[in-house]
Amino acid sequence: MDIYKENNSFGHGSVIMVFAKNPEKGKVKTRLAKTVGNEKALQVYQKLLRITKSVTDQLDVSKQIWYSRFVDNDDIWSDGNYEKQLQKGENLGLRMQHAFEKAFADGYQNVVIIGSDCSALNPELIEQSFRILNSHEAVIGPASDGGYYLLGMSAFYPTLFEDKPWSTSSVFEETTRQFEEMNISYKQLPVLNDIDTEEDLKASNLVIDS
Numbered sequence: 001m002d003i004y005k006e007n008n009s010f011g012h013g014s015v016i017m018v019f020a021k022n023p024e025k026g027k028v029k030t031r032l033a034k035t036v037g038n039e040k041a042l043q044v045y046q047k048l049l050r051i052t053k054s055v056t057d058q059l060d061v062s063k064q065i066w067y068s069r070f071v072d073n074d075d076i077w078s079d080g081n082y083e084k085q086l087q088k089g090e091n092l093g094l095r096m097q098h099a100f101e102k103a104f105a106d107g108y109q110n111v112v113i114i115g116s117d118c119s120a121l122n123p124e125l126i127e128q129s130f131r132i133l134n135s136h137e138a139v140i141g142p143a144s145d146g147g148y149y150l151l152g153m154s155a156f157y158p159t160l161f162e163d164k165p166w167s168t169s170s171v172f173e174e175t176t177r178q179f180e181e182m183n184i185s186y187k188q189l190p191v192l193n194d195i196d197t198e199e200d201l202k203a204s205n206l207v208i209d210s
Contacts, residue, residue, distance in 0.1 A: 014061040015063070015103050016059055016061050016062070017099050017114070018056060018066065018082075018113075018116060019068075019095070019113060020065060020116040021068040022068055022069045022070060023042060023046050025039065026042075029041035031197050032044060032196060032201065036201075040208065044201060048117060048118075048206070051119050051121075051206075052116045052121070058123040059126060062083070063081060063082045063083065064103075065084055066085045066095075066099055067084070067087065071084045087099070093164055097158055097161035100161075104155075110134075112130065112139070112150060112151070117149070118149040118195070119195060121150070125150070129152045136187050138152060138154070138179055138185070139151070140176065140186060141190070142191045143193065144191055144194070146168065147167070147172055149192050
């Protein structure tokens with residue numbers, strides 16, 4: 001990809017971090033499971049993980065997979081040059097804060113984090129986010145439920161991850177308000193749909209084999 005060759009902040013200086021839950025029945029997609037059952041919820045999440053990996057496999061940057069409970073040394077992420085890490089922190093914000101802090105401490109210049117709930121995410125959007133970080137301090141991809149599916153930074157701002165009601169409809173709004181209060185230059189990506197409920201699943205392009 002030419003965009004990586006034209007700027008030193010791509011390639012070795014950039015990293016995509018995937019936050020994922022270990023795919024265990026009864027422990028993933030719990031809101032979805034309330035209406036479709038634990039088995040189908042697990043199938044949906046496993047499909048989302050495969051989609052996410054197919055997207056990040058195409059990126060010419062350093063890649064990391066961050067597990068929620070334990071590092072799995074023999075799973076789909078074992079193929080494709082992914083550095084495996086374990087999330088640390090009492091809530092999602094602190095877990096992301098720790099991951100960003102480690103990435104910048106390790107010398108990365110542009111750091112992007114995504115979840116594993118968005119079937120509409122594509123390589124071009126993530127590439128666009130890295131391009132944005134060449135001229136802005138942050139980039140954010142809003143989810144239709146009021147959260148965000150992607151966050152990227154070219155510098156570490158730990159307060160962005162503190163004192164927020166995670167998994168609520170105000171996370172994106174509060175984060176962008178912080179950007180503006182802290183004079184952090186940022187750009188916004190298109191709104192995409194995270195799959196958390198049966199309604200989200202029906203509105204998505206995800207097909208689950210019966």
